[in-house]
Ligand SMILES: [Fe+2]
């Protein structure tokens with residue numbers, strides 16, 4: 001059953017959680033998840049389950065964008081529809097590998113923070129700034145790290161999965177970057193909408209993750225992927241600078 005309402009979460013910062021069937025235990029905060037330490041034998045398999053659910057969250061965010069902004073331009077709606085298909089494929093890939101390695105769906109608690117933060121934002125430009133341009137751009141850095149680690153461990157299945165995912169995620173970040181840049185040129189109010197979305201999302205993210213969920217969790221910026229995804233040299237430089245700072249700052 002869901003434990004998504006938590007006395008430590010401010011309900012004004014979050015949308016209702018997405019539906020999950022009875023197999024799932026839904027956690028509200030990172031500390032309620034199965035956070036196995038480095039080197040623990042279950043750490044790798046739990047990651048596959050967690051990531052499977054996060055891909056579903058990405059699918060649900062993109063689908064909610066189609067539902068909530070029917071008046072948006074056709075090209076961005078087409079990109080969002082393609083994103084739904086990609087995220088569904090990613091969830092299926094993670095599920096397949098998870099089950100192949102002995103896991104069963106619902107084995108570990110899941111966290112729907114991504115959907116609950118993104119679906120709470122009122123503007124499409126704000127949602128894309130958070131989901132695609134922040135969460136998924138950060139995901140590019142994590143995937144690059146995952147590819148390297150899988151290569152070192154000789155885990156070809158996982159390396160191939162990450163390579164395929166990386167190609168799709170670059171396209172999600174890129175269409176969002178292009179659309180956000182056009183939106184802010186056409187309508188200066190978009191800048192304010194992005195600012196308020198960023199402020200609310202970072203507050204909500206801190207509540208979900210706590211200091212425990214973010215300390216030491218930082219990957220070097222994947223500058224090649226970020227450039228391919230439409231970030232400028234200055235933005236890539238800033239990402240590298242931020243991520244090379246000690247955690248917690
Ligand atoms: Fe994905």
Ligand SMILES: [Fe+2]
Nearest residue numbers: 058136169172
């Ligand atoms: Fe994505």
